[in-house]
Amino acid sequence: MKESSCASCPFQDSDRICRSKDQAHARYPEGCPTVCRSETIEKSKAAYNSDPAVRQFALNAARQEGSCYLPGPNPRGPSPQAFKPRVQETAEFCLRMGYRKIGLAFCGAVHHEGATLQKILTAYGLDVVSVMCKNGGIPKEHLGITEEEKNCPGRYEVMCNPIGQAMILNEAGTEFNLVLGLCVGHDSLFMKYSDALCTVVAAKDRVLGHNPMSALWADNYKRYLLKGGK
Numbered sequence: 001m002k003e004s005s006c007a008s009c010p011f012q013d014s015d016r017i018c019r020s021k022d023q024a025h026a027r028y029p030e031g032c033p034t035v036c037r038s039e040t041i042e043k044s045k046a047a048y049n050s051d052p053a054v055r056q057f058a059l060n061a062a063r064q065e066g067s068c069y070l071p072g073p074n075p076r077g078p079s080p081q082a083f084k085p086r087v088q089e090t091a092e093f094c095l096r097m098g099y100r101k102i103g104l105a106f107c108g109a110v111h112h113e114g115a116t117l118q119k120i121l122t123a124y125g126l127d128v129v130s131v132m133c134k135n136g137g138i139p140k141e142h143l144g145i146t147e148e149e150k151n152c153p154g155r156y157e158v159m160c161n162p163i164g165q166a167m168i169l170n171e172a173g174t175e176f177n178l179v180l181g182l183c184v185g186h187d188s189l190f191m192k193y194s195d196a197l198c199t200v201v202a203a204k205d206r207v208l209g210h211n212p213m214s215a216l217w218a219d220n221y222k223r224y225l226l227k228g229g230k
Contacts, residue, residue, distance in 0.1 A: 005031055006032075011029070095126075101175050102126045103129050103194075103196065110202070133182060135165060160186045177190075178198070187203070
């Protein structure tokens with residue numbers, strides 16, 4: 001059986017079997033998971049009802065999604081008109097879930113943005129525990145980084161400690177953790193060790209102003225990356 005490749009589906013959104021109400025005339029490519037992985041889809045459907053906490057989380061996530069669009073037709077196109085930025089959506093979702101103690105794991109490179117986010121969350125009535133990536137002041141040599149591998153060889157450099165971020169927030173008893181600007185891989189370790197569920201407010205992108213999607217939009221970046229970065 002061919003593996004799922006939804007990202008390369010050749011059909012228009014309205015014609016796809018995963019989106020169309022008219023299943024008899026809907027279209028799908030070889031390996032389409034909606035058709036070829038029906039047993040797995042049924043298992044996923046059952047999972048939403050197997051745990052009340054999971055069901056409530058998914059229900060509130062769907063409700064939050066719906067609240068992010070203006071009622072009525074969008075004069076700019078066929079899709080509904082969105083009007084809430086992700087920061088607002090995140091704060092509202094925390095309240096919708098009844099969370100009060102929120103963890104914020106952020107990168108030191110976005111310390112200013114982290115401080116602003118903490119103030120905004122506090123304004124929404126949330127109690128924020130924030131931990132920066134460099135907590136503990138552990139030198140990079142602890143991981144086996146050589147002098148030549150440092151950002152600036154010859155300089156004392158502290159490693160990022162996402163496991164420490166997660167453990168500190170676990171000890172604080174945070175109910176939901178937000179990730180702000182953590183590096184690739186560091187964010188993975190943070191989420192692995194976090195007891196609470198997490199969401200990403202912004203992903204690290206040193207070149208594109210922490211907007212990785214820009215590399216998928218800009219033709220010059222796409223041409224470069226589609227050649228394997230050569």
